[in-house]
Amino acid sequence: MNDQSPTVAPFKYVLIPSDDAEMPVEMTFSGGSDEELRASIQQYFRRQLLSREQRTEMAKHLTEKAKEGDKQEEGGAAASSVQQSAMIEDYLEHTSFEIVPLLMPGRDNKFIGTSLYIDDSGRFKDLALNSRASKIAQRDIRGDAFLLCNHDDPALDEWSRVDCTLTHYETLLKNPPMTNYDTSNRTQMASAAMLRESDTKRISEEDATKAKKAKDDGNAFFSAGDFKAAVLAYSESIDLTEGRRDLLPNGAEVTALRLSALLNRSICLHRIGKNDDAAKDARAAIHLDGANIKAHHRLAVALCGSRDYEAATEALNAFERLGGPASDAAAVRHAIGEGVKALQKEQKQKYSKLFV
Known part of the structure; x- marks a missing residue:
């Protein structure tokens, strides 16, 4: 203006x-x-x-x-x-x-x-x-x-x-x-300015094409078990699709590409033990598509890996409400239960030493 x-x-x-x-x-x-x-x-x-x-x-x-x-x-x-x-x-x-x-x-x-x-x-x-x-x-x-x-x-x-x-x-x-x-x-205004900058950024069709190739490269690295290389490739795809996808003629397709890259990077980050970052990607995916079952599953898995079992349970409940497969839900719920038991055991051992 x-x-x-x-x-x-x-x-x-x-x-x-x-x-x-x-x-x-x-x-x-x-x-x-x-x-x-x-x-x-x-x-x-x-x-x-x-x-x-x-x-x-x-x-x-x-x-x-x-x-x-x-x-x-x-x-x-x-x-x-x-x-x-x-x-x-x-x-x-x-x-x-x-x-x-x-x-x-x-x-x-x-x-x-x-x-x-x-x-x-x-x-x-x-x-x-x-x-x-x-x-x-x-x-x-x-x-x-x-x-x-x-x-x-x-x-x-x-x-x-x-x-x-x-x-x-x-x-x-x-x-x-x-x-x-x-x-x-100042903090609030700085955050608003960052959102404004994101809303200003335009994405070219060339960027979208490069993002598709980067995601495909990430899939190849994932299949080969090279999760760190996959993270880098998915990150390139995510960076290239940040901005005004709505202005592209195939905006919905590019948004779906970004969503897929976020979900794939989330599971890779979980596999290499970076669960906080994995949860962040899952939340970004949910922001794009709140009804995406896989995104809620990724979030529950990442939070379980971070030992935030209460938040993991909430994410898993959302996964089930959206119609996620019962077998997948049962597996994550079992992992949460085992994690809670292990954490309680560790805490009991830690505090028991105070009274020796």
């Missing part, structure tokens, strides 16, 4: 009043520039005026800040009422809105992001708590709020406003987003 204000086609958005007695309203922006939209939202929040007490408190606060800025000595001349009013008006003129991200645009939601636009001085103005917006955002929201959506696909360099309906609002109210985004959280 470029830095210029884009042209915005007409779209719908939702006003969430702070007064619970008032129903949310689906509104329509008639079209124009995004700058005009932002200006209209900004103007709406500026109309939420301060009370007399709040104006007095703000005048004191701004006067003190002015003194600090001018480095005046204590006891300097107080600002006149005219000056105070001018400072308040200037403050209000420069107040704007805060954007609270709720859903980041990504492949899982077809690059539709959702945000709340709120008064950035709502707390200072002591505006009423907006219980519905607060529930959706998982933080205190003061005053009225606007719910807006946008389509933002970094790989295609496409950005636009899209409809945000009452139905979408009701869905968020019923099931608030699991992640509470905090722009001051």
Whole structure:
């Protein structure tokens, strides 16, 4: 997306009043520039005026800040009422809105992001708590709020406003987003940036062809019992298929290729004793296809190898629920049971020495 204000086609958005007695309203922006939209939202929040007490408190606060800025000595001349009013008006003129991200645009939601636009001085103005917006955002929201959506696909360099309906609002109210985004959280923002980078990466048809050959090479190494070489080959296939598979004409086929490479690398890593990495690959496969029976089996096997028997049992239960063969489930469950017994025996021997 470029830095210029884009042209915005007409779209719908939702006003969430702070007064619970008032129903949310689906509104329509008639079209124009995004700058005009932002200006209209900004103007709406500026109309939420301060009370007399709040104006007095703000005048004191701004006067003190002015003194600090001018480095005046204590006891300097107080600002006149005219000056105070001018400072308040200037403050209000420069107040704007805060954007609270709720859903980041990504492949899982077809690059539709959702945000709340709120008064950035709502707390200072002591505006009423907006219980519905607060529930959706998982933080205190003061005053009225606007719910807006946008389509933002970094790989295609496409950005636009899209409809945000009452139905979408009701869905968020019923099931608030699991992640509470905090722009001051560097770790969280770094993780979001990594996901964004992944969503930006395009895969060429040549990459897909190379990935297919690398996977075939991995299969050959696996058949020969050279699991370390197989891991390297499968890793090449996985690296080549990381990115926007959905933009390829055979995207589903390339995704299936990536899934297979992850599952195959998982079993190879298990065979060479790297069970934590094997479990990581199995989870990545489940993320691609939650109903894949083999992925849940791989996860149960890897977790059993890591001696995380509780998590292994949960993975095995999922395998059985999805219709995994009873014989395979029985074999893993037996391994889990034997592992638990061995671990308990080791712990008993360890702690018995403390009382010798």
